[in-house]
Structure formats: structure tokens, C-alpha cells
């Protein structure tokens with residue numbers, strides 16, 4: 001049995017917009033086990049960052065409300081105060097952000113920014129901190145760690161900055177690292193290197209990783225499990241193998257079809273158009289996805305869609321997937337598609 | 342770095358040259374000269390005046406006068422003040438120091454007010470603290486300095502009589518004594534505070550806005566994600582980045598204070614450069630006027646250079662080669 005590191009149960013995070021709270025993360029539950037990479041995927045605006053920042057408790061408290069539980073080492077992170085949470089952040093949970101240039105302080109050397117993490121969570125002496133930092137920089141594949149130690153963020157390339165960011169996140173050997181689109185801002189070739197690096201670190205440290213991305217192709221290579229989010233909710237979750245071989249929810253299928261590959265690079269076939277509704281405008285009754293698939297008869301949708309277990313550890317929201325077909329497949333082929341699956 | 346500073350000094354030469362020509366021409370273009378006042382004096386002999394003019398070189402072509410004036414000025418000799426009958430530099434020297442002291446004390450007051458108020462206002466924005474500080478800033482923006490200074494002078498100088506209402510030092514104390522220093526400072530406080538109370542409001546607002554901008558930056562979130570306590574998130578990340586433009590502004594600020602000394606020194610009858618400038622203009626003592634303008638111009642260029650140097654010292658993204 002795998003050991004669970006983080007258990008999220010019924011997490012709902014709402015933002016105050018003009019005196020009313022709107023949920024950006026809506027009743028989300030999932031578990032991250034030791035030595036496991038869980039990918040959270042979904043389009044822009046579906047609540048991935050809101051989820052990550054809820055785990056880290058980095059939302060502005062005055063405007064944000066988080067309910068539910070986030071179990072970590074026998075405590076519910078949502079009940080901790082700032083002082084207690086500061087002992088968890090950076091030490092137990094590390095975070096990697098999307099844009100490594102803006103995520104690093106422009107006036108501080110890379111070395112100091114990594115050491116800052118050690119300042120608050122270790123008893124190391126100055127020299128020990130420095131050698132630990134150099135060791136970290138080496139570990140993340142920075143070619144001249146001694147030099148980079150003294151450099152400022154603007155002096156590094158995007159890939160190098162993200163490596164430095166990773167070494168900040170892993171400085172105190174956290175049990176879990178949350179990487180919020182760690183490769184989105186980088187070149188394709190660099191993206192692969194960064195993912196390899198994460199995978200490599202993970203295999204050595206046995207830590208858990210929540211890898212947030214809107215790009216399913218990123219997931220296939222590195223993740224163990226996938227959580228697909230739409231409009232703040234989990235719409236489908238399962239092992240990478242299961243999701244890639246047997247995707248059920250129309251949104252998951254659409255995401256999978258939008259992966260560019262040699263065969264369908266030019267014709268973006270079977271991809272559902274539209275965007276994620278904004279949290280203030282969203283209709284929270286009934287199905288959130290039905291507006292994007294108007295060709296599916298209304299009766300097909302459940303009134304209040306629930307997650308159903310459809311296979312081992314494979315959950316999908318609601319039942320209309322049984323009747324769903326892509327609009328550009330035409331009605332005739334519906335049957336085939338259902339069969340071939 | 343040193344090369345840069347040297348280069349900037351070299352660039353100053355043509356700038357100062359241009360300024361000197363303009364200043365000189367303007368002084369010449371003014372109606373009358375240092376002796377005009379004598380003409381209405383019935384006892385003055387017109388022929389005698391003309392002879393003095395000739396002696397002083399006032400009848401030479403302008404470029405000859407300019408060259409004579411400029412080559413002396415470079416050596417720090419701005420000629421003789423016609424009204425004070427002493428070398429211009431002697432007239433200016435004491436006044437210059439008075440103005441520099443006033444500017445420094447004003448600067449200290451300005452930042453002593455701006456830094457805590459700006460931090461409070463920015464950190465706790467949209468609370469009653471911030472609203473109070475912002476309210477003060479708006480009053481500051483809307484109040485002309487000369488009106489405010491007159492009120493201060495009336496209230497603290499005359500009505501309450503807490504501070505001297507004019508001069509730069511008590512004439513009864515001897516130079517070099519401790520009482521002399523105390524008296525000097527005592528004379529500085531009212532004009533410096535009056536300027537600072539008004540001038541600080543723009544710095545407060547600037548700092549406030551910088552902090553509000555910076556505190557939602559990504560790198561601040563990164564700091565929090567490392568478990569940095571809130572007070573250190575401010576001191577090590579938010580404030581450092583927010584002080585940057587303000588530190589860089591210091592040079593310009595000094596320049597502005599020296600340039601703006603005219604009003605405040607006149608109101609407080611403080612014997613500084615600004616007051617000397619006004620009186621010299623009305624007495625047509627052009628050798629003094631041109632000297633002051635040249636010095637102020639030089640101070641402006643120095644202030645700009647100072648700002649650039651500070652900026653490159655505090656911001657690693659800006660490196661002077």
C-alpha cells in the first residue's frame with residue numbers, strides 16, 4: 001500500500017468579488033502518495049493555480065475562503081495559523097512557479113534566495129548553508145554553481161532560472177513539491193529537460209509532486225495519476241494509463257485530442273471549442289460543461305453531476321459520457337466511437 | 342564605474358558652457374546695469390559713470406565680456422559684487438552653506454516623515470491608517486508651499502514664538518560655540534519642516550504605491566512559499582524593491598530643494614542662496630545672479646549624476662560600464 005502524503009478532501013476555495021464569494025476550487029478531493037507525480041490538468045481559468053495556492057495557503061486571507069480539509073502529517077493545514085503554516089511552507093511543502101523571472105527577487109542573488117529557505121528551516125551555519133546551496137545548484141544541473149550563486153536572476157536564462165527556482169523548492173527536502181506550470185514559460189527543448197530533472201529529483205528523494213499543467217503531453221511522460229479539472233471541479237481522475245487509454249469525460253477527450261502530434265497536427269479534430277466560464281458568471285446548478293457541447297441532448301446530463309467510479313481508481317463526473325460524441329464526428333459515427341472505446 | 346563618472350563630468354562641460362552663454366546673454370539683455378541706479382542720483386557725474394563703465398569693461402563687445410567672465414569663473418572667480426563691494430564668491434559662500442544645510446535638514450525631515458508613513462499606508466492600504474495618510478497627502482498636494490509656510494511662520498514664529506522667525510543664526514552667539522550650533526539648528530527647523538511637510542506627501546504616495554505594487558508581485562509569493570515570516574517578507578523583499586526608485590530619486594530631490602529655496606528663504610528671511618538671488622536680481626547685481634545660476638545648474642547636473650550612481654549601486658539590473 002502506498003503511503004499518502006497529502007489528502008485533499010472537499011476543498012472549496014472562494015474569492016470575494018464585490019462582497020460575494022465565488023468558488024474557484026469547488027469540492028475537490030484527491031490524494032498524493034509518496035513517490036508519486038499527480039498531474040492536475042485543465043484549461044486556463046479552471047482553478048489549478050487557485051488549488052495550488054490553497055494547499056500552500058498563499059491566498060490573500062482577506063479576500064479568500066478555503067473550506068474542507070487538507071491533511072498533511074496528521075494535521076489539517078487549513079486550520080493552521082500563519083506562524084504554524086510558515087513551518088510547513090518551504091520545509092515540508094515546496095512550490096515552483098510558472099514564470100521564473102518574476103518569481104525571483106530581482107535584487108537578491110540566486111544564492112541568497114536559496115539560502116533564505118535554509119535560514120528559516122535549518123540550524124546550519126553560514127558556511128554550511130553556502131555549501132548546501134552550491135550542492136543544490138549542482139543537483140539541479142546548473143553548470144557553474146559557484147558563479148550562479150553570486151548571480152542575479154536577470155543574468156540567467158529562463159531554463160537556468162527555473163532550475164534555480166526548483167532548487168529553492170527542494171532546498172529543505174520537502175515531502176511534497178507543487179509545480180504550477182513549471183515549463184509553460186520555457187522553450188520546448190528546455191521544457192523536456194526541466195521535466196526530466198523533476199522526475200530525476202523525485203526518484204531520488206521519493207517526494208510527491210503535484211504537477212499542474214494545461215498540456216497533457218507533458219503529463220504522459222512523467223505523471224503517475226491525472227486529475228482533470230474543469231470550472232473548479234474534478235471531472236475525471238485516474239492513472240495516466242487509464243486516462244490515456246480510456247478517457248471518458250468529453251472534456252478529457254477533448255484535451256487529449258488537442259495534443260499536437262505527427263498525425264493530427266494540422267486538423268484539430270474532435271476538439272471542443274469554447275472557454276472556461278469565469279467564476280462570477282458561472283452557473284453552478286447542473287452541469288458546467290453542457291454549454292460547450294450543445295449538440296448533446298439536455299436529457300443526457302445529470303441534474304447534479306457526481307463523480308462515478310467507472311474502473312479501478314478511475315472516476316468520472318456524471319453519465320452523459322455514455323451518449324457523448326464529437327460534433328464533427330456526425331451523428332452516424334457515434335455508435336462506432338462508443339464501440340471502439 | 343569611475344570611467345562612467347569621468348565621462349559624465351566631461352559631458353557636463355558643454356552643458357555648462359551652453360548654460361553660461363544663455364545666462365550671460367540674459368543678464369546682458371536686462372535693462373540697465375550695475376551703475377544704472379546711480380544715474381538718477383543728481384550728484385553723480387555722467388562722465389564719471391561712463392569712465393567707470395569703460396574701466397569695468399561694460400562697453401566692450403559681449404563676447405569679449407563673456408570670455409573674460411567665463412575664464413575667471415572657471416577659476417572660481419565670478420568678479421566683484423557691485424552691491425556688496427566684495428568678491429562674489431565671498432558673498433555667496435556663507436549663503437551657499439546656509440542653503441545646503443537647509444536642504445539637508447529638509448531632506449532628513451522629508452524622509453523621516455515619508456518612510457514610516459509610506460510604509461504604513463502601503464502595507465495597510467485601504468484601512469483607516471492609509472486613508473488618513475492619503476488624506477494628508479491630498480491636503481499637501483493642494484496647499485501652495487508659500488501659503489503653508491506663511492501659516493507656519495505666523496503660528497510657530499510669531500503667535501507661539503517657539504522658533505525664531507528669521508535669519509540663520511542668533512547674532513548674539515559667537516561662532517564656534519555649542520550655542521552657535523544650537524542656534525543654527527533652531528533657525529533651520531521651521532523653514533525645513535514647512536517645506537518637508539508639503540514636499541514629503543509626493544514621496545509618501547510614491548512609496549505607498551510602490552509597496553502596493555510590489556506586495557502582489559510573484560517574487561513576494563515565492564518568499565512566502567519559503568515560509569518567510571510576514572515581517573521579513575516586508576523587510577527583505579517588498580521594501581527593498583520599493584525603496585529602489587526613491588533612493589534613485591534622492592539626487593533630483595536635492596537639486597529640487599536647492600532650486601526651490603527661493604520661496605522658503607524669502608518667507609523666513611533666511612540668508613541663503615535663494616534669498617540672495619532675489620535681492621541680487623532686484624538690485625541688478627548680475628555678477629551675483631549669474632554665479633548663482635551657474636552653481637544651481639552645476640548642482641542640478643551633479644544631482645542627476647548622483648541619482649544615476651545610486652540607481653546603479655542599488656539595482657543589479659543596471660550596471661554602469
Ligand SMILES: Nc1ncnc2c1ncn2[C@@H]1O[C@H](COP(=O)(O)OP(=O)(O)OP(=O)(O)O)[C@@H](O)[C@H]1O
Nearest residue numbers: 015024043044045046047048049050051214278279
Ligand atoms: N485572487 C483572485 N481573485 C478573484 N478571482 C480569482 C483570483 N485568482 C483566480 N481567480 C479566478 O479563479 C479562476 C481560476 O483561476 P486560476 O488562476 O486558478 O486558473 P488556472 O487554472 O491556474 O489558469 P491558468 O492556466 O491561466 O494559470 C479564474 O476564473 C480566475 O479568474
Ligand code: SF4
Nearest residue numbers: 287289301302318320
Ligand atoms: S452532464 Fe455531461 S457534460 Fe455535464 S459534467 Fe456530466 S458528463 Fe460532463
Ligand SMILES: [Mg+2]
Nearest residue numbers: 048049050180
Ligand atoms: Mg495558473
